[in-house]
Amino acid sequence: MHIQLNGEHREFASQLTISELIDQLALTGRRIAVEVNEEIVPRSQHAETRLSPGDSVEIVHAIGGG
Protein backbone atom coordinates (compact mmCIF):
# COMPACT_ATOMS: atom_id res chain seq x y z
CA MET A 1 0.00 0.00 0.00
CA HIS A 2 1.00 3.53 -0.60
CA ILE A 3 1.44 6.00 2.29
CA GLN A 4 2.84 9.49 2.59
CA LEU A 5 5.73 9.28 5.08
CA ASN A 6 7.40 12.52 6.21
CA GLY A 7 6.28 14.08 2.95
CA GLU A 8 7.58 11.24 0.74
CA HIS A 9 5.56 8.65 -1.19
CA ARG A 10 6.42 5.19 0.13
CA GLU A 11 5.16 1.65 -0.48
CA PHE A 12 4.60 -0.78 2.39
CA ALA A 13 2.79 -4.07 2.94
CA SER A 14 -0.87 -3.52 3.73
CA GLN A 15 -2.20 -3.84 7.30
CA LEU A 16 1.12 -2.53 8.63
CA THR A 17 0.97 -1.37 12.25
CA ILE A 18 2.86 1.70 13.41
CA SER A 19 5.15 -0.48 15.52
CA GLU A 20 5.98 -2.52 12.41
CA LEU A 21 6.59 0.62 10.40
CA ILE A 22 8.94 1.95 13.09
CA ASP A 23 10.74 -1.37 13.11
CA GLN A 24 11.13 -1.40 9.32
CA LEU A 25 12.58 2.09 9.49
CA ALA A 26 15.08 0.93 12.15
CA LEU A 27 13.71 3.50 14.56
CA THR A 28 12.65 1.10 17.32
CA GLY A 29 13.74 2.35 20.72
CA ARG A 30 14.45 5.86 19.53
CA ARG A 31 12.66 8.83 21.06
CA ILE A 32 10.17 9.79 18.36
CA ALA A 33 6.56 10.91 18.05
CA VAL A 34 4.10 9.77 15.41
CA GLU A 35 1.19 11.57 13.82
CA VAL A 36 -1.22 9.97 11.34
CA ASN A 37 -3.44 12.24 9.28
CA GLU A 38 -2.60 15.13 11.60
CA GLU A 39 -3.62 13.25 14.76
CA ILE A 40 -1.10 12.11 17.38
CA VAL A 41 -0.91 8.36 17.85
CA PRO A 42 0.35 7.84 21.42
CA ARG A 43 3.23 5.42 21.89
CA SER A 44 0.92 3.11 23.86
CA GLN A 45 -1.19 2.62 20.71
CA HIS A 46 1.57 1.98 18.16
CA ALA A 47 1.26 -1.80 18.33
CA GLU A 48 -2.48 -1.85 17.69
CA THR A 49 -2.82 1.02 15.20
CA ARG A 50 -2.91 -0.19 11.59
CA LEU A 51 -2.16 2.11 8.69
CA SER A 52 -4.50 2.42 5.71
CA PRO A 53 -3.62 3.17 2.11
CA GLY A 54 -3.24 6.88 1.55
CA ASP A 55 -2.47 7.68 5.19
CA SER A 56 -0.19 10.60 5.83
CA VAL A 57 2.35 9.76 8.53
CA GLU A 58 4.78 12.09 10.26
CA ILE A 59 7.59 10.80 12.47
CA VAL A 60 9.52 13.46 14.36
CA HIS A 61 12.33 13.76 16.86
CA ALA A 62 14.13 16.50 18.78
CA ILE A 63 17.01 18.35 17.16
CA GLY A 64 19.00 21.45 18.03
CA GLY A 65 17.04 24.69 17.96
CA GLY A 66 16.66 28.00 19.73
Place this chain on the structure above:
Amino acid sequence: MSAEQRQDIPLTVAGRVFSSRLLVGTGKYRDFDETAAAVEASGTELVTVAVRRTNLGQNPDEPNLLDAVPMSRYTILPNTAGCYTAKDAVRTCKLARELLDGHNLVKLEVLGDDGTLYPNVVETLKAAETLVNDGFDVMVYTSDDPIVAKELERIGCCAVMPLGSLIGSGHGLLNPATLEIILGNAEVPILVDAGIGTPSDAALAMEMGCAGVLINSAIANARQPVRMAHAMKLAVEAGREAYLAERMPRRASASPSSPFAGRINA
Protein backbone atom coordinates in the same frame (compact mmCIF):
# COMPACT_ATOMS: atom_id res chain seq x y z
CA MET B 1 11.88 54.69 44.51
CA SER B 2 10.03 52.15 46.62
CA ALA B 3 10.91 52.05 50.30
CA GLU B 4 11.24 48.27 50.31
CA GLN B 5 14.31 46.58 48.94
CA ARG B 6 13.88 44.22 46.05
CA GLN B 7 13.89 40.61 47.19
CA ASP B 8 15.26 37.77 45.15
CA ILE B 9 12.80 35.07 44.35
CA PRO B 10 13.76 32.32 41.93
CA LEU B 11 12.43 32.26 38.39
CA THR B 12 9.10 30.43 38.48
CA VAL B 13 7.36 29.47 35.25
CA ALA B 14 4.02 27.67 35.50
CA GLY B 15 4.94 26.39 38.94
CA ARG B 16 8.38 25.17 37.89
CA VAL B 17 11.21 26.79 39.83
CA PHE B 18 14.59 27.47 38.22
CA SER B 19 17.74 28.72 39.92
CA SER B 20 19.25 29.90 36.61
CA ARG B 21 17.67 32.74 34.66
CA LEU B 22 19.51 31.91 31.47
CA LEU B 23 17.68 29.78 28.92
CA VAL B 24 19.81 28.30 26.20
CA GLY B 25 19.06 27.10 22.69
CA THR B 26 20.73 24.08 21.14
CA GLY B 27 20.89 25.14 17.49
CA LYS B 28 23.95 26.00 15.38
CA TYR B 29 26.58 24.11 17.37
CA ARG B 30 29.36 22.21 15.61
CA ASP B 31 28.35 18.90 17.18
CA PHE B 32 26.55 17.49 20.21
CA ASP B 33 29.75 17.49 22.28
CA GLU B 34 30.01 21.23 21.85
CA THR B 35 26.29 21.61 22.56
CA ALA B 36 26.62 19.64 25.80
CA ALA B 37 29.71 21.57 26.92
CA ALA B 38 28.17 24.98 26.18
CA VAL B 39 24.89 24.11 27.86
CA GLU B 40 26.79 22.94 30.92
CA ALA B 41 29.00 26.05 31.04
CA SER B 42 25.94 28.30 30.82
CA GLY B 43 24.54 26.89 34.07
CA THR B 44 21.11 26.76 32.45
CA GLU B 45 18.35 24.43 33.57
CA LEU B 46 15.98 25.14 30.69
CA VAL B 47 17.05 24.17 27.19
CA THR B 48 15.17 24.67 23.95
CA VAL B 49 14.97 22.07 21.18
CA ALA B 50 13.27 21.96 17.79
CA VAL B 51 10.93 19.24 16.56
CA ARG B 52 11.67 17.97 13.06
CA ARG B 53 10.97 15.04 10.77
CA THR B 54 13.18 12.06 11.56
CA ASN B 55 15.63 11.25 8.79
CA LEU B 56 14.44 8.04 7.19
CA GLY B 57 17.05 5.43 6.50
CA GLN B 58 19.31 7.00 9.09
CA ASN B 59 22.07 5.16 10.83
CA PRO B 60 20.49 3.54 13.92
CA ASP B 61 23.52 4.65 15.92
CA GLU B 62 23.10 8.28 14.92
CA PRO B 63 23.66 10.43 18.02
CA ASN B 64 20.62 11.94 19.66
CA LEU B 65 20.44 15.49 20.99
CA LEU B 66 18.60 14.27 24.09
CA ASP B 67 21.61 12.10 24.96
CA ALA B 68 23.81 15.23 24.94
CA VAL B 69 21.20 17.27 26.83
CA PRO B 70 19.37 14.66 28.89
CA MET B 71 15.83 15.14 30.14
CA SER B 72 16.95 13.81 33.52
CA ARG B 73 19.18 16.84 33.97
CA TYR B 74 17.51 19.67 32.07
CA THR B 75 13.98 20.86 31.55
CA ILE B 76 13.45 20.58 27.82
CA LEU B 77 11.57 23.41 26.14
CA PRO B 78 10.42 22.31 22.69
CA ASN B 79 9.88 25.18 20.29
CA THR B 80 7.66 25.71 17.26
CA ALA B 81 10.41 27.37 15.23
CA GLY B 82 9.73 27.29 11.53
CA CYS B 83 5.94 27.39 11.94
CA TYR B 84 4.14 30.13 10.02
CA THR B 85 0.56 29.29 11.00
CA ALA B 86 -1.24 28.68 14.28
CA LYS B 87 -2.27 25.26 12.99
CA ASP B 88 1.30 24.09 12.37
CA ALA B 89 2.44 25.47 15.72
CA VAL B 90 -0.32 23.61 17.57
CA ARG B 91 0.49 20.37 15.72
CA THR B 92 4.16 20.78 16.58
CA CYS B 93 3.38 21.30 20.27
CA LYS B 94 1.23 18.17 20.34
CA LEU B 95 4.03 16.19 18.71
CA ALA B 96 6.46 17.60 21.26
CA ARG B 97 4.21 16.61 24.14
CA GLU B 98 4.05 13.06 22.81
CA LEU B 99 7.79 13.04 22.14
CA LEU B 100 8.61 14.16 25.69
CA ASP B 101 6.26 11.81 27.56
CA GLY B 102 3.45 14.28 28.22
CA HIS B 103 5.68 17.24 29.11
CA ASN B 104 3.47 20.26 28.49
CA LEU B 105 5.83 23.26 28.71
CA VAL B 106 6.43 24.69 25.23
CA LYS B 107 7.95 27.71 23.56
CA LEU B 108 5.45 29.03 21.05
CA GLU B 109 6.72 31.00 18.11
CA VAL B 110 4.77 31.65 14.94
CA LEU B 111 6.79 33.48 12.35
CA GLY B 112 5.75 36.00 9.75
CA ASP B 113 8.39 35.57 7.06
CA ASP B 114 11.76 33.95 6.70
CA GLY B 115 13.67 37.16 6.02
CA THR B 116 12.93 38.75 9.38
CA LEU B 117 11.65 35.76 11.39
CA TYR B 118 9.46 38.43 12.94
CA PRO B 119 6.53 37.03 14.93
CA ASN B 120 3.14 36.86 13.23
CA VAL B 121 1.23 38.06 16.25
CA VAL B 122 -2.21 37.30 14.79
CA GLU B 123 -1.33 33.62 14.39
CA THR B 124 0.60 33.64 17.67
CA LEU B 125 -2.46 34.85 19.59
CA LYS B 126 -4.64 32.18 17.96
CA ALA B 127 -2.17 29.40 18.69
CA ALA B 128 -1.65 30.59 22.28
CA GLU B 129 -5.36 30.42 22.99
CA THR B 130 -5.71 26.92 21.52
CA LEU B 131 -2.67 25.63 23.39
CA VAL B 132 -3.64 27.12 26.75
CA ASN B 133 -7.12 25.60 26.39
CA ASP B 134 -5.49 22.25 25.61
CA GLY B 135 -3.52 22.32 28.86
CA PHE B 136 -0.14 23.49 27.60
CA ASP B 137 2.08 25.83 29.61
CA VAL B 138 2.99 28.35 26.94
CA MET B 139 6.10 30.52 26.95
CA VAL B 140 5.53 32.76 23.99
CA TYR B 141 7.93 34.54 21.66
CA THR B 142 6.45 37.80 20.46
CA SER B 143 7.21 41.28 19.24
CA ASP B 144 8.05 44.00 21.76
CA ASP B 145 4.51 45.36 21.59
CA PRO B 146 3.15 46.12 25.08
CA ILE B 147 -0.48 45.61 24.00
CA VAL B 148 0.21 42.21 22.46
CA ALA B 149 2.35 41.19 25.45
CA LYS B 150 -0.52 41.98 27.81
CA GLU B 151 -3.01 40.16 25.59
CA LEU B 152 -0.83 37.03 25.59
CA GLU B 153 -0.71 37.22 29.38
CA ARG B 154 -4.52 37.58 29.50
CA ILE B 155 -4.90 34.50 27.30
CA GLY B 156 -2.97 32.56 29.94
CA CYS B 157 0.59 32.29 28.67
CA CYS B 158 2.90 31.49 31.59
CA ALA B 159 5.74 33.68 30.29
CA VAL B 160 5.96 36.35 27.61
CA MET B 161 9.19 36.59 25.64
CA PRO B 162 9.55 39.70 23.51
CA LEU B 163 12.40 39.97 21.04
CA GLY B 164 15.28 42.32 21.79
CA SER B 165 15.95 42.42 18.06
CA LEU B 166 15.65 39.97 15.16
CA ILE B 167 16.39 36.28 15.81
CA GLY B 168 20.07 35.58 15.22
CA SER B 169 20.89 39.23 14.52
CA GLY B 170 22.94 39.94 17.64
CA HIS B 171 21.71 43.54 17.68
CA GLY B 172 20.84 43.44 21.37
CA LEU B 173 17.97 45.42 22.85
CA LEU B 174 16.93 47.84 20.13
CA ASN B 175 13.93 49.23 21.93
CA PRO B 176 14.50 49.32 25.68
CA ALA B 177 11.75 51.92 26.07
CA THR B 178 9.00 49.51 24.98
CA LEU B 179 10.57 46.70 26.97
CA GLU B 180 10.34 48.96 30.01
CA ILE B 181 6.61 49.39 29.41
CA ILE B 182 6.11 45.64 28.98
CA LEU B 183 7.98 45.01 32.25
CA GLY B 184 5.93 47.66 34.05
CA ASN B 185 2.63 46.05 32.98
CA ALA B 186 3.58 42.41 33.46
CA GLU B 187 2.18 39.93 35.92
CA VAL B 188 3.97 36.95 34.38
CA PRO B 189 7.72 36.54 33.83
CA ILE B 190 9.07 38.57 30.91
CA LEU B 191 12.14 37.10 29.20
CA VAL B 192 14.04 38.56 26.29
CA ASP B 193 14.10 35.96 23.55
CA ALA B 194 16.08 36.79 20.44
CA GLY B 195 18.63 39.39 19.54
CA ILE B 196 21.05 39.14 22.45
CA GLY B 197 24.51 39.47 20.90
CA THR B 198 26.89 39.82 23.77
CA PRO B 199 26.91 39.57 27.58
CA SER B 200 26.33 43.31 28.06
CA ASP B 201 23.01 42.93 26.18
CA ALA B 202 21.99 40.14 28.53
CA ALA B 203 23.10 42.10 31.58
CA LEU B 204 21.11 45.13 30.46
CA ALA B 205 17.94 43.06 30.03
CA MET B 206 18.39 41.63 33.50
CA GLU B 207 19.17 45.04 35.06
CA MET B 208 15.91 46.31 33.61
CA GLY B 209 14.05 43.61 35.50
CA CYS B 210 13.57 40.87 32.96
CA ALA B 211 12.97 37.50 34.57
CA GLY B 212 15.47 35.86 32.25
CA VAL B 213 16.95 35.76 28.77
CA LEU B 214 16.97 33.08 26.11
CA ILE B 215 20.18 32.87 24.11
CA ASN B 216 21.27 30.65 21.25
CA SER B 217 23.21 32.32 18.42
CA ALA B 218 25.27 34.60 20.66
CA ILE B 219 26.75 31.51 22.30
CA ALA B 220 26.83 29.09 19.38
CA ASN B 221 28.25 31.63 16.91
CA ALA B 222 30.99 32.91 19.21
CA ARG B 223 34.50 31.83 18.25
CA GLN B 224 34.62 29.91 21.56
CA PRO B 225 31.04 28.93 22.39
CA VAL B 226 31.77 27.24 25.71
CA ARG B 227 33.63 30.29 27.02
CA MET B 228 30.85 32.58 25.80
CA ALA B 229 28.26 30.37 27.52
CA HIS B 230 30.10 30.99 30.77
CA ALA B 231 30.29 34.73 30.03
CA MET B 232 26.53 34.80 29.51
CA LYS B 233 25.99 33.00 32.80
CA LEU B 234 28.04 35.66 34.61
CA ALA B 235 26.26 38.49 32.76
CA VAL B 236 22.81 37.20 33.65
CA GLU B 237 23.83 36.79 37.28
CA ALA B 238 25.45 40.25 37.38
CA GLY B 239 22.45 41.87 35.74
CA ARG B 240 20.07 40.20 38.16
CA GLU B 241 22.16 41.24 41.16
CA ALA B 242 22.26 44.81 39.84
CA TYR B 243 18.49 44.84 39.41
CA LEU B 244 18.05 43.71 43.01
CA ALA B 245 20.69 46.15 44.31
CA GLU B 246 19.07 49.06 42.39
CA ARG B 247 21.51 51.30 40.61
CA MET B 248 22.54 54.78 41.71
CA PRO B 249 20.60 57.69 40.30
CA ARG B 250 22.07 59.54 37.33
CA ARG B 251 23.24 63.05 38.20
CA ALA B 252 23.80 66.06 36.00
CA SER B 253 26.91 67.13 37.89
CA ALA B 254 29.90 65.40 39.44
CA SER B 255 29.89 64.10 42.97
CA PRO B 256 33.34 63.44 44.46
CA SER B 257 33.98 60.01 45.91
CA SER B 258 36.75 61.35 48.18
CA PRO B 259 35.73 63.82 50.87
CA PHE B 260 36.66 67.51 50.52
CA ALA B 261 37.27 67.82 54.26
CA GLY B 262 40.87 67.31 55.43
CA ARG B 263 42.56 68.18 52.14
CA ILE B 264 46.15 69.32 52.75
CA ASN B 265 45.54 72.56 50.87
CA ALA B 266 42.31 73.40 52.75
